[in-house]
Amino acid sequence: MTCEDLHKLLREFVGNELVVESRTTVEVHIAGCPHCGTLVQSYTHVVRIARALPKTRPLPAAFEARLRAMLEPELKDE
Ligand SMILES: [Zn+2]
Known part of the structure; x- marks a missing residue:
């Protein structure tokens, strides 16, 4: 598996x-790629936060912008 493969599977993996x-x-x-390990940890954390938020309300714009800024460089090939 390459890093790119992992990025494609990340959402399903975390979910x-x-x-x-x-x-x-x-x-x-x-286990063999610290970069992806960090990415998965960050993503897992973000998903946990997102799930803890009330589902009826959208994410606060500033919060969503921060998440995107953090994740998009990692997921730019999507
Ligand atoms: Zn990797």
Whole structure:
């Protein structure tokens, strides 16, 4: 798995939507790639925050802008 492959799977991985074999592949990659490890940690953190927010309200604009600024350089190939 390349870093690019991981970026494509990141959302499903964090959302627990990957089949077990794919999760294992991602976990093996993270173990050997500190950059992706950090990315997954940040993303997991963001998803947790987002889920804790009331679903009926959109994210505060400033908060969303910060998240995008943090994640977009990592996900620019999407
Ligand atoms: Zn990587």
